[in-house]
Amino acid sequence: MAVRAARSAGFTAVLLLFLVLAGSAWTGDAPAAHNGTPSTQEDPDPHHGTNATNHRKAFPVLAFNYDHVRKPFEISLWILLALLMKLGFHIIPRVSHVVPESCLLIFVGLLVGGVIKAMDEKAPVLDSKLFFLYLLPPIILDAGYFLPIRAFTENMGTILVFAVVGTLWNAFFVGGMMFAVCQIEAAQVGHVDLLSCLLFGSIISAVDPVAVLAVFEEIHINELLHILVFGESLLNDAVTVVLYHLFEEFSHAGTVTVGDAFLGVVSFFVVSLGGILVGVIYGVLGAFTSRFTSHSRVIEPLFVFLYSYMAYLSAEVFHLSGIMSLIACGVVMRPYVEANISHKSYTTIKYFLKMWSSVSETLIFIFLGLSTVEGPHNWNWIFVIFTLVLCLLSRVLGVVGLTFIINKFRIVKLTKKDQFIVAYGGLRGAIAFSLGFLLTDSEKKHMFLTAIITVIFFTVFVQGMTIRPLVDLLAVKRKKESKASINEEIHTQFLDHLLTGIGDICGHYGHHHWKDKLNRFNKTYVKKWLIAGERSNEPQLISFYNKMEMKQAMMLVESGSAAKLPSVMAAASAQNIQQQREEARQQKLLKISKTREAEIRKVLRANLQKTRQRLRSYSRHDLFMDPFEEDMSEVRFRKQKVEMERRMSHYLTVPAKRQETPSVRKVWFEPEHKVYTYDDSQSPRSGAIQLNPRPSDGAALLDGSPQGSEPSAAPQSADQSERQKPSRCLSDPGPNEDEEESIFFSSR
Amino acid sequence: MGTLQSSPAPSEYADLSEKTGFSFEQIGVLHKRFRHLSHNDNVLRKEDFNGIPDLASNPIRTQIVEAFFDQRNFSKDGDGKVDEIGFEEFLVVMSHFRPPSLPMTDEQRDSVRKEKLRFLFNMHDSDNDGMITLEEYRHVVEELLSRSGALGKETAKGIADAAMLEVASISVGHMEPDEFYEGITFDHFLKLLATFEIESKMSVRFLNMDTITLCK
Numbered sequence: 001m002a003v004r005a006a007r008s009a010g011f012t013a014v015l016l017l018f019l020v021l022a023g024s025a026w027t028g029d030a031p032a033a034h035n036g037t038p039s040t041q042e043d044p045d046p047h048h049g050t051n052a053t054n055h056r057k058a059f060p061v062l063a064f065n066y067d068h069v070r071k072p073f074e075i076s077l078w079i080l081l082a083l084l085m086k087l088g089f090h091i092i093p094r095v096s097h098v099v100p101e102s103c104l105l106i107f108v109g110l111l112v113g114g115v116i117k118a119m120d121e122k123a124p125v126l127d128s129k130l131f132f133l134y135l136l137p138p139i140i141l142d143a144g145y146f147l148p149i150r151a152f153t154e155n156m157g158t159i160l161v162f163a164v165v166g167t168l169w170n171a172f173f174v175g176g177m178m179f180a181v182c183q184i185e186a187a188q189v190g191h192v193d194l195l196s197c198l199l200f201g202s203i204i205s206a207v208d209p210v211a212v213l214a215v216f217e218e219i220h221i222n223e224l225l226h227i228l229v230f231g232e233s234l235l236n237d238a239v240t241v242v243l244y245h246l247f248e249e250f251s252h253a254g255t256v257t258v259g260d261a262f263l264g265v266v267s268f269f270v271v272s273l274g275g276i277l278v279g280v281i282y283g284v285l286g287a288f289t290s291r292f293t294s295h296s297r298v299i300e301p302l303f304v305f306l307y308s309y310m311a312y313l314s315a316e317v318f319h320l321s322g323i324m325s326l327i328a329c330g331v332v333m334r335p336y337v338e339a340n341i342s343h344k345s346y347t348t349i350k351y352f353l354k355m356w357s358s359v360s361e362t363l364i365f366i367f368l369g370l371s372t373v374e375g376p377h378n379w380n381w382i383f384v385i386f387t388l389v390l391c392l393l394s395r396v397l398g399v400v401g402l403t404f405i406i407n408k409f410r411i412v413k414l415t416k417k418d419q420f421i422v423a424y425g426g427l428r429g430a431i432a433f434s435l436g437f438l439l440t441d442s443e444k445k446h447m448f449l450t451a452i453i454t455v456i457f458f459t460v461f462v463q464g465m466t467i468r469p470l471v472d473l474l475a476v477k478r479k480k481e482s483k484a485s486i487n488e489e490i491h492t493q494f495l496d497h498l499l500t501g502i503g504d505i506c507g508h509y510g511h512h513h514w515k516d517k518l519n520r521f522n523k524t525y526v527k528k529w530l531i532a533g534e535r536s537n538e539p540q541l542i543s544f545y546n547k548m549e550m551k552q553a554m555m556l557v558e559s560g561s562a563a564k565l566p567s568v569m570a571a572a573s574a575q576n577i578q579q580q581r582e583e584a585r586q587q588k589l590l591k592i593s594k595t596r597e598a599e600i601r602k603v604l605r606a607n608l609q610k611t612r613q614r615l616r617s618y619s620r621h622d623l624f625m626d627p628f629e630e631d632m633s634e635v636r637f638r639k640q641k642v643e644m645e646r647r648m649s650h651y652l653t654v655p656a657k658r659q660e661t662p663s664v665r666k667v668w669f670e671p672e673h674k675v676y677t678y679d680d681s682q683s684p685r686s687g688a689i690q691l692n693p694r695p696s697d698g699a700a701l702l703d704g705s706p707q708g709s710e711p712s713a714a715p716q717s718a719d720q721s722e723r724q725k726p727s728r729c730l731s732d733p734g735p736n737e738d739e740e741e742s743i744f745f746s747s748r
Numbered sequence: 749m750g751t752l753q754s755s756p757a758p759s760e761y762a763d764l765s766e767k768t769g770f771s772f773e774q775i776g777v778l779h780k781r782f783r784h785l786s787h788n789d790n791v792l793r794k795e796d797f798n799g800i801p802d803l804a805s806n807p808i809r810t811q812i813v814e815a816f817f818d819q820r821n822f823s824k825d826g827d828g829k830v831d832e833i834g835f836e837e838f839l840v841v842m843s844h845f846r847p848p849s850l851p852m853t854d855e856q857r858d859s860v861r862k863e864k865l866r867f868l869f870n871m872h873d874s875d876n877d878g879m880i881t882l883e884e885y886r887h888v889v890e891e892l893l894s895r896s897g898a899l900g901k902e903t904a905k906g907i908a909d910a911a912m913l914e915v916a917s918i919s920v921g922h923m924e925p926d927e928f929y930e931g932i933t934f935d936h937f938l939k940l941l942a943t944f945e946i947e948s949k950m951s952v953r954f955l956n957m958d959t960i961t962l963c964k
Binding site: 412480487490491493494497502503508548 | 778781784785797800802803805806807808809812842845847848868871888889892893903906907910911914915940941943944948949950951952953
C-alpha cells in the first residue's frame, strides 16, 4: 500500500516536472512582451520631464524585471529540472532496472519537446558549440582522469587497432555502400554524391564515449571488455576529426586527388600525436603547479580543472583531437597531482568531476530528445533503413575481422563472446549528432540528421536495453568485486619484476621491459621535478599500503563514532562479538594519555597525512570510498587514536613448530612500524600466542575473545613490553587483564 | 637430477617439445640464447646471469636466479639446489611462463594455474618447508622495496605483517585465542590468489623471439 502510494506520488511528481519544464521554455518568450509594457509607460514621462516634475511616480516597492536574469535563470532551471528528472527515475524502481538511464532521459526530452511543440513554441536545440565546448569536456575529463591505466596500457594495441582501423573500415564501408544505395532510382536521393556519402559515413561510424559510458556503467561488465570498448570510443576521436574535416573540405571542392589523400594520412598523425602532445604539456604544467600549492590548498582542484580544460581548448584551436588531449592531460597529471595535493582537494576533484559529468550526460540526453522533436526532418525510408543495417553490419564485420588478426598477437585471446559484446557495444551518440548538426548544406543535412538520429535511437534504445539481458544470457564475465588486497598488490609488483627479469634473461624486449624502463625514468627524473618533498621517493607499494591503512583507519573511525555506529554495524558483518568489541574499544579509546597522543600524532602524521585512497573501480557514479566530510583535524585526531589502537591489536606469530623447537619467536607491532621480536626462552611465560586475523575492513581488528570482558591480548602485550626491554616482545593473556589494560592505557 | 647433457640436436627437440610444450622454433631460439648466456658451454651457472646488464637493476634479481637452480622447479619431487643446469632444466623453468593455449577446459586452466602458482610459491619458500613463514614473506617484501633505502625496511615489515594477517583471515577465518598462524601453505596460497588471473598474467611472449638482441 505504502509502496503503491509512493509510486503514484512518483508518477505525479514526474508528470508535474514535465509540465514545469515545458512551461519554462514558454516563459522564456513571454517576458519579452512583459518588459515591453513598462517601457511604453516610460514614454509619456520624458515629455513631462522638462517641466517641473508635478507628479512623481510612486517608488516601486516591487518590480518585475525578468529580462535581466533571463539567460542564467533559464539555464539553471533547465539543469535543475533535468536533475530532478534523474532523481525521479529512481522512485520508479522497476523501470530503471530494465531501461538504462540514457533511454529514459531521451524519452523525457522527447516528451518535453512534444509538449513544447504542441504549444507552438521553439524549443532549445542541442547547439554544437554548447555541446563541444561545455557539455562534452567534463565527461571526457572524468573518464580520462580515472582511467584504469594498467588495463588500458596492457590492451593498448588492441584498442588502437579497433579505434583506428575499425573506424576507418566503418566509415568507408558505410559511406561507400550508401553511395551505392543512393544510386537506386527508387530512393530519389541520386543527388547525394560520393563525397557526401563518405562524409556521412565518417560521422556515423564513430563509437560514442558518452553513450558507451552511460550503458556500460550499469551492466558491470568485466574490465577487459569495458576498457576495450571504452578505450576505442575515446581514441577514435582523432580518426573522426580527420575524416570529418577531410571530407567536409573536399565535398565543397568536389574531387579528391591522391595528394589530398596522402595529406589526410599525414593529418591523422598530426591530429592524434599533436593532441596527445598538447595534453602532455598541460599535464606536466599542472603537475608542476601542484607542487607549490601546499599553502593554498583551496584552489588546488581548480588547477586540475583549468589546465585540463585549457588543454582541450588549445587542441581545438588547432583542429587537433581535443578528446585525446584531455585524456592525455588527465592521465599524465594524475599520479603527480595526487601525490602533492591534500586529501580534501582530492575528494573535491573526484566529486566535482563526477558531478559535472553526471550533469552533462543528463543534459546531453535530454537535449538529444528535444532536438529530435524539434529539428526539421527529412525522412527517407530507404536511406534510413539502409544506414541502420549497414552500420550494424559493418560493425560486426569489422570486429570479427580485426579480432581474427589481433588474436594472433594477444596473449589472452578474445573469445566469440567477447567479440559479440564488443560489436554490440558499439553505440552511437551525441557526438555523431553534433557533427551532423555542424553540416552546412541544408537539404542533405536534414536527411543525414534524420538517419543519424535514427541510428542513435536504435543503438541506445534497442542495444542499450538488451545488452544487460544478453550479458546475463551469455554469462559474460562480470566485474569482480575485489577489495584492495595488499597481497594482490605485492604479487602484482612481484610479477612485474619477475616477468621483466625473465624477459631480460630471454633477451626479449617485451611489454614489461619498456614499462620497467619507463618506471625507472619516471622515478629518477620526473618525480623529482613534479612531486613536492619526500613523497617523490615513495615506491608504489608503500603508497598503496599507506592508502590501505588510511582507509582502514577511516573505517575504524566511522565505526567508532557513535552516531554512525548502527549503519556501520549493518555494513560490516555484524556479530554480537564484534558489537561488544566495538563498545569495549570505544571505552578504551577514551583512556589514552595526552603525551602519548601527541607522540603518536606526530608519527602518524608523517606516514598517513598525505596518503590517498586509490579508486579501484572506475565506475563513474561510485563514490564508495569516502565516507566522511568531517573537519580534518577532528578526524585526524580520532583516526590516530584508532590507528594506534589498531596497531596494538595487530600481532602475528612467526614460526611453526611449537613443540619441536624451543624458541618460538613472536612478533608485535608498535605504531611506529617497528617490529620487535623475542625468543620464547626469555619470556616469563611460554605458551600460546593469539592471532586474530580479520579481513581488511578494519572493523574488527581486535582478536576474538567471545566475551567482552576478556579484552585483546594486545593491550596486555603492549603493557608487558613496558615492563620488559624494548627488544623483547610479549605474550599472551594473563590473569589480570583489566588491570593491565588500564595500566597500559594510562601510562602510555 | 643434475646430469650434464650434451647440446640437444634437433631430433631431441621433439622430446623437449613434448615435455615442455614449446614449439620447435621456440626451443631453437631459446637454445641459441642458452648457448649465448653460457658462453657456448653445456651448462649454465649462476655467474653467467651476471652478464645480463638489465637484470642487475631488478630488485628481485637473486630470487629469479635462484629459481633457475631450484630443483623443485624441474620436477615434482625435486628438492634442494644445484649449481649448474643444462638446457633441459633451463627450458623447463621457462615453460612455466608459457602463455596459455586457448581454448582451455576448466581443468586445464586449473592445472596451469597450479603450476604457475607453485613456481611462485617455490620462489617465496626459500627453505623448502612447504610453508611461507612470516620471515620469508618479509624478505620478499623487503626485496621488492630494496631500492628505497632505510624507509623501505621498516615499512616492509609492516606491509608483510599486514599481508600475513590478510592471508590468515582469508584462509583460516576466525581463530581461537590459543591458535596461531604458522605460515602460508600452498593451499592457502592458492586461495589467496584465487582472483588473480595468473594463467594470463604470468606469461612471456615467446612468439617473436627472432628479435632477440644477442649482444646483450
